[in-house]
Amino acid sequence: MDFKITEELAAMQSMKGTTTVNFISARALNHKQFVAFLEENEIEHRDIVYHTAVRWLSLGKMLRSVWDLREEIQDFCVKKGNGIPQLSDADWIADLSFAVDVTAIMNELNVKLQCKGLFVHEVSNLVKAFMR
Numbered sequence: 001m002d003f004k005i006t007e008e009l010a011a012m013q014s015m016k017g018t019t020t021v022n023f024i025s026a027r028a029l030n031h032k033q034f035v036a037f038l039e040e041n042e043i044e045h046r047d048i049v050y051h052t053a054v055r056w057l058s059l060g061k062m063l064r065s066v067w068d069l070r071e072e073i074q075d076f077c078v079k080k081g082n083g084i085p086q087l088s089d090a091d092w093i094a095d096l097s098f099a100v101d102v103t104a105i106m107n108e109l110n111v112k113l114q115c116k117g118l119f120v121h122e123v124s125n126l127v128k129a130f131m132r
Contacts, residue, residue: 020077020084021048021065021066024048024076024077034048034076035047037075037079043069045069048065048066048069048073059103060100060103060107063096063099063100063103064100064104066096067097067100070093070096071087073087074087109126109127109130113126
């Protein structure tokens with residue numbers, strides 16, 4: 001079994017994206033100002049998804065949100081005096097893109113595995129397909 005994906009996912013737990021989202025969402029004033037910033041710039045997204053370590057699958061949604069709003073997040077954080085140099089780093093952006101894709105695939109697999117009426121061989125096929 002190849003553990004490279006597992007190692008990459010473990011590294012995602014310490015990604016700056018999580019810290020940035022928590023900086024915005026955990027502080028009421030920052031969150032309110034960020035939502036207003038999105039509205040005044042007529043951004044399609046109206047908020048950013050908050051991530052908790054208890055529900056690790058929320059990481060995928062949070063990472064997708066950071067990916068979609070990365071330019072707006074950078075602008076907002078610079079205005080707040082908390083710039084994020086990683087958002088200008090091509091290697092970090094590539095890692096973020098990888099994390100978004102992998103967590104989306106894992107979330108999709110999770111939903112498929114929760115379907116009622118699946119036989120063991122069907123579950124096995126889904127897991128084997130994921131591992132390839």
